[in-house]
Amino acid sequence: MSQIQKSQAELLYEAQQRKARQFRTNVAISWAALLGFLIFLFNGPIQIDSEFMKRSAPFIAGGIGQTFYISVLSIGLAICLALLAALGRLSTFPPFYALSTFYVSLIRGTPLYLQIFFFFLALPQLGIVLPGLFAGVLALGLNYGAYMSETFRAGISSVNKGQRESAMALGMTPQQTMQRIVLPQALRFAIPPMGNDFISMTKDSALVSATGFVHEIMWRATRVGRAEFNNLEALIIAATFYWIITLILTFFQNRLETRLAKGDR
């Protein structure tokens, strides 16, 4: 006659699931509404030159490659520097320790914007002229390296003391212990924050445009925007590109994090 009665636990669980589903749906609807409102604003109350946008979007998009290129090179440099600085910070050899803390202190004590100008504008005064891209990568890499060294140091310190001891008891040298036992475990802790740093880097790379030598997204946007006095439109296009890049990178970052969380800890 009637179906088999569901147990109390099942009913409660289903209610919980329903609630969570409802929340997610409502959030999605609200997002869509906010986005729709933005689009509406630029199509009605705020006058924008859509003909200009169509015309200059491909030109600005041409900078995406450069933005990526700078970010990848800079993050590579930053990881190498961060690793060295973190090892220096944990070193018992005074000059190495001093060099590391000096570097981190100097870079963290001055603005990134200033550092970028230093490499473009101040160095030529000393007769050192770096190619535009190279100077930008150097500035961003040095800056992010200093901040990331803290992430690495925390990762290395978070590896249990017992791990080092059992490696030493097996007869491993300090170098072998670091390479084979400590660093692989430390990197695992450091990978999610490194992903965040890379995402920030793609946006901070826009600062490099200020020097006018690297033709990435921001440089192109300000150039066409100023030329035709369509700054609003140009910046909207650039913002859209940055946002989409960030969304894509965040998606992969989340997947990486879930995979690491699932892995054998």
Add this chain to the structure above:
Amino acid sequence: MMPIIQISNLDKYFGRLQVLKKISVEVAPREVVCIIGRSGSGKSTLLRCINFLEEPSFGTIEVDGIKVEAGEKGKGHRQLVHDIRLKTGMVFQEFNLFPHMSVIENVIEGPVTVKGMNRAKAIELAEENLDSVGLLFKKDEYPNRLSGGQKQRVAIARALSMEPKVMLFDEPTSALDPELIGEVLNVMKKVAKEGMTMLVVTHEMGFAREVADRVLVMADGEIIEDAKPSMLFTQPKDPRTKALIDRYRTGER
């Protein structure tokens, strides 16, 4: 017979606190020596001084003919410490398996990285040792999938794969659930039977009584009694030993 471990006049300070006071002790080859004592008596520190996980402040340590003076520095000293570590295997209270390596990788790590042993040969040796602790079937698992008792048995196999002359056990069952202690003690008994020289810091009085050739009792950084278990557990000389044994007997730790 020549002792395989010879500790003479060993002092150890932590800051201003003296935790080992003029310790002198010898261990013969194939001997199983248990070290008991209340926490803070210096028993773990003594064990960790033997392979220089703790640097002794004064005194000498000799293991299988390799003699190291405390407090020396430099390359020669480091080489001697390395040589001593090759002669000693250690098992820790917290297992300390490498979590990023599978069981078999844990066990071959020492032979391959430290001794430069050929990988195939190291795997053969590791499988032999894993088999003898009864965990060959877990060789491809990662440590986080093992129980505490299984982890400790892998840790024993890992130490044995370096083919040490002496095994040091630092409270090997203290971090285990009571029902898992037996499997680890059984493996240790097996290792003892095969003729390994063993130093065991432990709270397991049953194990000390049954397996040990000698029991050292430590208190306040000194060895207050050194006797065969049959003597020690029936006729303790020092009142502190008697108090210690009585505490275990009433089940209080």
